[in-house]
Amino acid sequence: MVTIKAIARQCGCSPATVSKALNGAPDVGHEMMCRIRAAAEEMGYIPNAAARALKTARTYNFGVLFREGSRTGLAHEFFSLVLNGFQRRSEELGYDISFIGTRLGDRDYTYAEHARYRNYDGVAVITIPDADPPIRELVDSGIPTVTVDHEFNGCGCVMSDNVQGMRDLVSYVYAMGHRKIAFIHGETTVVTRVRVAAFCRVCAELGLPVPEGYLVPGVFHDPAASAAATRELMALRDRPTCIFYPDDISYLGGLQAIEEMGLSVPEDVSAVGYDGIFLGQQLRPKLTTLRQQADLMGVRAAEELARAVSEGRTYLPGRIVIPGQLLPGETVRRL
Amino acid sequence: MVTIKAIARQCGCSPATVSKALNGAPDVGHEMMCRIRAAAEEMGYIPNAAARALKTARTYNFGVLFREGSRTGLAHEFFSLVLNGFQRRSEELGYDISFIGTRLGDRDYTYAEHARYRNYDGVAVITIPDADPPIRELVDSGIPTVTVDHEFNGCGCVMSDNVQGMRDLVSYVYAMGHRKIAFIHGETTVVTRVRVAAFCRVCAELGLPVPEGYLVPGVFHDPAASAAATRELMALRDRPTCIFYPDDISYLGGLQAIEEMGLSVPEDVSAVGYDGIFLGQQLRPKLTTLRQQADLMGVRAAEELARAVSEGRTYLPGRIVIPGQLLPGETVRRL
DNA sequence: ATGGATTGCGAAAACGTTTTCGGAGGTTTG
């Protein structure tokens, strides 16, 4: 392994000078600078991250807590895209990213302990909030943290604009002539609360009643749960003409339930999803949905983190809201 | 930050003893052992990964080169699943994983340089071989490396059993009565070569000719390319009755091309994919395909790497072949 | 020429661990 000392020997100077030359310190002469750089290049010098981190307490490494429930055995596209954006942008900004696990060497750690162990400069939480307390501990650990798509107080977050998203969807469906709209929503999370509230609010504004039974709980990314909920809705004496699904994947479950009844979308009932994943746009009929800019959310998370680190802040400021985008497909029939 | 020294002071012993106690060295007395462990626990001691890595030259960190062409804007499910398996198993084995990028701090590095910089204990290559020489450099860097789904000589790899996979598919289609089978294959990679060879071999065994024009080049995960190839095939004077696609995503392109001609699957032409991703099983008609055990491939990659590391080997042995599984759907019509 | 500023470099300490080696004290053996 070629170290700074080796270069120093080669160039007839001290390790200190080599370090400074390589880091562009101002107090090293031009000639010496060139000599050292040339030698480093030629000898194939690669700095040692561990030594550097030990000395500077900076790792240029972000941790990411990434759990995608994977109930469907599916690598979930939304989170994958967020992760992608986060990784790409982090790299551009000069940071590596690592997954935060719960086991290391032969010991078990909590997320927060893990992050401290590795000395991450920052942490992103890209996950369904499956286990709150450990995440809470991480957020409170003093390491700059940003969450994606859910809020902890005192912690920066990047949120999708669920309010405007629901508004766009409801308005669109309303404009297509629908007056009886049901909403199968996800399990109890901040996102769900916001969407449900927005849904009700917009319906109220449009003068639409939301009858008993039109607001039915489902589970994010769980086609089976949506299938059941759909059957419930279709059994109502006053059937809705359009069903909102918690997400695009869930729509698939609903679609199957509908087809099993011998009915079809959108002839017998209209449907909309949420997310705008690739799959939905390949279906026939093409799914009407609201696309979330997952990639951009990851990008913004990386940027906020990097900014906090470079400014030496340990906390992140407020929330960043990323707008969505209505994707009109063919699953909403004009009435 | 609570260090080993602090514990030593607290317990009235030397740092050396603390280190040994915490690592379960044999030469520390029972009482002292307990005292130290209790103090460490109580003081909230977390070891410092950088210091440890610096001293031991072990990081308990695997690097993973993960590039998913993402031509479709899609987080590719196959690679995501491999990554998932790799990450999960690595964690169980006590390793963290980090993405290998090409930029770090304010400098650019090659993959190999990056891996050396971070001192990864091992590296997994989970990617379409987009840029050969840099990957080659990585594989040759002296860091234990395992590749998934492509081979470099002198480097361990985990491969899908493409030979048996193609055999299963062709046999199945043959059994359904098809005698005119075309194959749109991926771009030039080892996987493609193997699949094409296997395809031809099995056809020969079954006495099926492979006419000129039935072997047409496509691009992995590129629906547009498959659409074009499909149109070519359908324009042939002697049309195939069944088309093999390079993968499930590509099938979608073919499907669209077919529907645009006013034809449909499987009534007018049968089709099979490859991969067995979630999407394909949600389509109607359900796609007939060969499922690759992506998750398992990641798992095995992690295991091989960990084994090599713990045995102090710097190279990995041979190839590991993971069988696939035929998923009969509804896109192959019985003739 | 003399004084003060500026420039270019090095000595040394420090970051938090691990590991080697040896020594003190106690225990078994011949």
Added chain:
DNA sequence: CAAACCTCCGAAAACGTTTTCGCAATCCAT
């Protein structure tokens, strides 16, 4: 009772950097 042997612990060096501070040499202005 001496010799050999364990058992338990500590001193110190080392891993590869970065950073502070001081020193010598050169520079400019007086």
